[in-house]
Each structure stands twice: as structure tokens, then as C-alpha cells.
Amino acid sequence: MIEKRHRTITAVLLWLAPICFLLLFYFYPLGSILKLSLARSQQGLFSPFLQALNSPISWRVLGFTLWQAVLSTILTLILGLPGAYLFAHYNFHGKSLLQALTGIPFLMPTLVVAAAFNALLGPNGWLNIGLMQAFKLTSPPVQFANTFTAILVAHVFYNTTIILRMVGDFWSHLDPRLGQAARMLGANRWQAIRWVTLPLLAPAITAAALLVFIFDFTSFGVILILGGPRFATLEVEIYYQTISLFNLPLAAVLSILQLACTLGLTILYTRLTRHLSIPLSLKSRVATQRRLATHRSKLMAGVIIVILLVLLILPLTGLAVRSVTRLEPNRGEQSVTSPGFTLDFYRALEINNNDSIFFAPPTKAIAVSLGYALATTILALVLGFPAALALSQEAASPISHGLDSILMLPLGTSAVTLGLGFIVALDKPPLDIRSSWILVPLAHTLVAFPFVVRNLTPALRSIRPRMRQAAAVLGASPGNVLRYIDIPLMGRSLLAASIFAFTISLGEFGATSLIARPEYPTVPIAIYRLISRPGELNYGQALALSTILMLVAGAGMLIIDKMRIGDIGEF
């Protein structure tokens, strides 16, 4: 009885900061905008609900949204799991670099990614030109833009890194002796994976798949730009109803529908995973990783690496190449330029040709972006760590079970709805921050926080409670248990969580574009400003700045990856 009460008090204390944060910066703005939107309905509160439920369009949109998200998630898992296996089990040259590279797609602005795919797969892209020359075709054989395939490919492109990192890092701590024991007892390779490894990995796989699914489910830019006008997700429909038609009641109902789906899915997830995690003896990576020694393993590694490079890196390389190439095609006539190497677009980024008040040289945009990313990472870790700790307490208190499901809601919330919610709700002192810079890291943290929790929880749950108890019996204070047991044993999950928070902030566009201050543009905002204007110089500068974003993000991820706080990174 006493112990139970003690546990509840601990849970309340751990939840205090995360819940206050969510109440203030998520539920309050969201509730305000939904209330205000529904109040605008002229035929009463229920009519927009009936309007949405009776409209075949809403059902079609919901059906499509679910369908593309399910397919995208399955494809992302198929591509990501072999990569996660490779990263978890083998040490090879350039592994950190490869891992950082595969994380870059995650934060690239959609307009830039669309340009990259177009250069490869568009009607005049490398693939079509090559095929046309090889087979003497008169029209491009591959149609990519505005197809369902484009949506799936782009989602896999964006989200594979979630599987690679979350599953790979967890996998790297699994004791390989469990699988080996199964093999010794007569199981073949697949039986060992099916009956031993997969069940042990299940918490990490489901957590990663849940995040991927919610990202795909609320997809906006990919659907709009690569999917084209024939496809719409709920998120796209919410934007259209809000901005183009100003039908706020209907937009609110669709937002609620999207939230309900996210919530339903998360509840399903918590139910499913409650009994999945098994306390394990997590092993240091030194013990689980080996070199690529056999021919067989080298071949496997080669195939996986090539697939990852082609799908995740090649499109971006094309962009980087174009950013140092004269774009002006060799068109004869008055144009004196010919294709060739140039750094002009990079130089042009530094020049404020028009004396514009909002001009931001790349150094300033990078500083702004890095500042927000740093603030987001710290805030998300400070809030996410206690939440994950509470969730992972053995036989977690009922409070935690209930709260677990709502943690993911910010990820499933429409950016337009929440952005307008900030404007409506945070307008009175002491919280009159609707035109303040601080709104940006707060919004980023709302997205990063669920990632941190989902990254840390599976690792924390797998720590044998006996280790904590033993430490406590030996006289360690709760703080010391945390310091010497939990934090080191969480190992790379903490680094993975930091990297996700960092990259989410660096790449976020939707919410940022609604609340950012014009004189402090983030890099994605600055890219958007350039690419939304005609002319070679604007387009070239947009590509140059995108390349800079890739380099900064890659370097940032490598640095976090190499960080050693105590023995966290080593483990």
C-alpha cells in the first residue's frame, strides 16, 4: 500500500513538467482554436460534424489517408529493418557517416526534395533520358511526378531513418547469445529471428512504426507537391478548408477526426506493447558488434548499403551537384554561358542585392536554425526524459498508462490548426508570446517531445528492475541509480533521441512558416523564399542553401553521434 502510494507520488512528480508544458502550449491553444472554429458554425454545433460525416469526400479522404499511411509504413519497415540489422551488428569504415547521411532526408524541405526527384525521375530526368537513349524511345517511359508511387517513395525516403535509428540502436544492445543459444538448440537462422530476435525487438519496432505511421498519416508537403492535385490527405483537406475556403467549423471537425485517429492508434499501440517488453540484460555494443569478416556478410552489407545510398543519398547528391553547376541550359543564341562548375550561387547568398529589410545571409539563417535546434533538443530532453522514466517504471501507475496515449497527439495535429491556435490563445499577459521568437522552439518541441519519449521508453523498460534494486540496496540514492544505471544503460537511445529532436527542429517548415519572425528566418524558410521566385539566380541560390543545410545537418548529427557524456556513447 505504502509502496503503491509512493509510486503514484513519483509518477506525479515525473509527469509534472511534461504535462504542464502540454497543457499550456498544446491543449490550451488547440482547445481555443477548435472552440472558436466550431462557434462560427451558423447552424449550431453539430451541423459541421453532420456535414463532415455525411460527405462522401471526407470518407474518401480519410480512407486514402489511412491507406497510403499503411502502405508507406510497411515499405519503410521493409527497407529500414535490414539496414537496422546492419548498423546494429557490424562495425565498418564510414558507418557513422553513412548513418548521418541516411538521416539527412528527414529534414529536407519538400520543395527541394521534389526538385531532387524531378532531376532524377522527371520527364527530362537522368533515368528517362537514359532509357530513351538506350531503347530509342520518343517519349519518357517513367511517369513519376503526380503518382501514388511518388507519394510512397517520398515517404520511404523521409522516414527510413526513423527505423534505422530507433530499431538499430535498440538492436545493438540485444545480447547476441540469446539468438546463438536458439541456434545451438537446433533452430535455423530464420527460426531464431522469428522466435527470439523479433519478439525481443518488438517494442522498438512498434514504437518506430507508430512514429512513421503518424508522420505518413499527417503528411502534407509530400502529398501536395509530389502527389499532385489528385491526392488529398486529411491534413491537405484541413489546410484547404481553413485557408482557401475559410470553412473553420468543417476544418475543426476534420482536425478532430485526425486527432481521434491518432489517439485510437496510440491507445492500440499502448495496449499491444504493454506486455511486449521483457526486461533484458542489455549489452554494450562492444559485445554485440563484429567486423564484416565473411564473404557472405560483406555481400549482404554491400547490397544494403547500395540500396540505402541509391534511395536516400543519390537524389540529394544530384541537388548538391546542381548547386555548383550553371543552370542556364546551353541554349545557343544570346546566352554566353555553358554548363560548368561555378560557386556563384553560394557567393550570391551573401549579397543583399535589393537592400531588403528581411535579407538574411546564410550564416545568419544557420545561426537562427541552430539556435532553435539547440533549444528544442534541450527542452525536448528535459521534458521527455522524466516522461519516459515514468512510463518505464515497473507496473507503471494508472496515471502513466492514461498519459501514454496522449503524448503522441501533437504529432497527429494539423500544423495550420495548431499554428492558428497559438495566435488565438497565447495573446494575453503573462503569455502574450504570439509574435515572439520563443514560439518557434516551443512548436518544434511539441513535435520532438513524443520522439524523445518513444526513443527512450523501450530502452528504459528493458533495464532489469533487479539492477536498480540492487543498486538501491547497496545504498545508491535514486539520483545515483539514475546516473549510474539508467542513463548509461539507455546508451545510444539518448543520443538517438537528441538527434531526432535536433533534426526535427532543423527541418520543420509547416508550423515555423506560420509563426517565424521575418527578420529571423530559419534555413528552410530562407530556402522557400528563394525558390518561390522566378529566375536562375533565385533557383540556384535555393539549391545552394539546401546543400548548406545538408552539410550543417550532417555535421550536427555526426557531432551528437560522437558525443560522450560519461559513458553514454560508449555503451
Add this chain to the structure above:
Amino acid sequence: MKNKILILSIVIPLIFSACTQTSVSPINTGTAPSTLTVMTHDSFAASKSVISAFEIANNVKVQFIASGDAGTALNKAILSKDNPFADVFYGVDNTFLSRALSEDIFQPYNSPLLADIPDQYKLDPQNKAIPIDWGDVCLNYDKLYFSQRNLQPPKNLEDLLKPEYNNMLAVENPATSSPGLAFLLATIGHFGTGKYLDYWRGLVANNVQVVNDWETAYYANFTRWGGSQPIVVSYSSSPPFEVLGSKTPLTEPQTAVITSDGSCFRQIEFVGILQGTKNLDLAKKWVNFMLSTPFQEDMPLQMYVFPVNPDASLNETFQKFLAIPENPAYVSPDDIAANREAWINAWTETVLR
């Protein structure tokens, strides 16, 4: 170690906020009367020198809230009208004008400078919304594509139905794109509400390509930038900007605009003083400033739009390369507001299904 993290987590945001605070201190710490807040969309831009001339002349600091596209910015202004966080809103265009007026976010201001502004731009008789600039959405074509093939570029909207222009036109979706909506309105203004869908059926038969945004249409579909369609819905300002935005200055643009009667749609942007402003005098001064020649002459290079004030002159490149349609198609803001959803839905059924 834990302390280190703790300390870092407190110190870093502090440093961060200190850096940011000092650089924006004139905005945040200035006393209320000396700050004028202008709310606008993310395409807004102006020259430093022009804005600071206004600031010095009126002893005021101008703070811009410029985030989100035109529709988003307007929604923000409407939703915050009970507790406005700006004094002035700039950037509502004629397709959104009725929404702004029916939500009653502006107060009237009969600026003395309006006397010089041509009547064609004054769409609000009460002068709550005051015209500042205009820009035409027109068909652009790739001159080289047509000259290399000895093909005449189309002269008007009707030409696009001819078989020789099969699969040559890229347009934007009016549901998601402002130029896309403007072009749909051009066809409605030109062919009438009874016939515009027939015209679009003809375009579909001739393989019109539809994308969701201007960026894709211009940089992915347009042959000028490596795409497959030599005709694209863009702005009349795009050819001069091809010259201004080229790295090695071109002597003339490689694209041109079709300006036949009724083939373009004119977007007019308005400014208004927000209800509930505490800086009414300053707000009026700002409106007058936007109508005055220094700001009006600054707009074309900054925002790719053109002055409503006839005294403002255009720079040389525009004088040479800006094509101005004599008779753009016209649809009244009230008609647009009343029919926007129905027109877009009908268009979607006709073109996309």
C-alpha cells in the same frame, strides 16, 4: 555530470534568449506609441532605406509580422480581431477582399493620396481596404521552344484548344495555388459562368497538366527550366524577372507573356487599418507612406508587383520587358467570395476526376 547537463540546459537557453533579445530590443522594449506593427504575408519585402526613411521621419519603429501565405495571414488577422496584435494589415487581394470586409477587420480611412489613384483599383467604396499594388497572372511561354520548332506561340485562350498545342500547357490547382485560382477566374471572366467548364473540358482533351503549386509548374513543368510544357500559368512580371534574376545578365528574357483580351487576371492587393489599433495616427501615416512614390517605386523589385500610384515610375527593365494586358478578365470580389467553393468544386470535378 547530471549537474553539468542541468546547468547547460539552463544556461544555453538564457544565452540564446539574451542574444536574441538584445538584437530585437528596439521592438520589444520600446514604449507602445513608438512602435507600429504591420501584419502581412511572407511575400512581403521592402528596402531597408525606404523603411528607415519612414521610421526616422515619424520617430517610430516598424515591426513586421510576416508569416504564412496571403490566405493564412488574413486568417490570423481575422481570428485575432478582438485582440489585434497589429495596427495595419497589408496583403489582402481581390480574391480574399470580401472575406476581410465581411469579417469587418478594417476601419475606413479616406487617405488624401487616394485622389490620384485610378478608379479601376478602388474596389471598396468605403475605403476600408485601400489599393496598393497590382500584378497580372498570365500565360507565359518559352520563346526558344517555339522558335526552334518553327511553331507560332498561342495568341489567346482559344488557341490552346488547337491540336498543335497538345500537352503544352501546365496550370496550377485553383484549390491550392493563388495563380491557379487567378487563371480559373480569368477563364470564368472571359468565357462566362455558363461556358468556362466547356473550355476546361477542351483543355483536358488537349492534355493540360495540373500541379498544385507555382514552384512545381515553373521549375519542374516549364520547358524553360527543363520540363516538358512550353506554356505555363505564371505572372506577367516573370519575364522581366528572368532578366533581373539571371546570373549573366540576359539582354532579353527567354520567356514571353500572352496578353490577349481576357486571358490574364489582375490581382490587386490592399492595405487596411485594423479595428482596435491604438496607433491610429501612425497607422494612417503608414497607409499614406505605402501610397507615396518612394514605397510604390520600391515594390516592383522587392515584391514583383506594380504601383497603383501613376506618379511612380518603373525601372528600365520593366519598362522594356513588362507586358501589360489592356483588358484583363474581371470577376468582382463579391462574386468570387460567393462562388469560390462552387467554382473550385466544379473545376475539380471537370479537370481532375
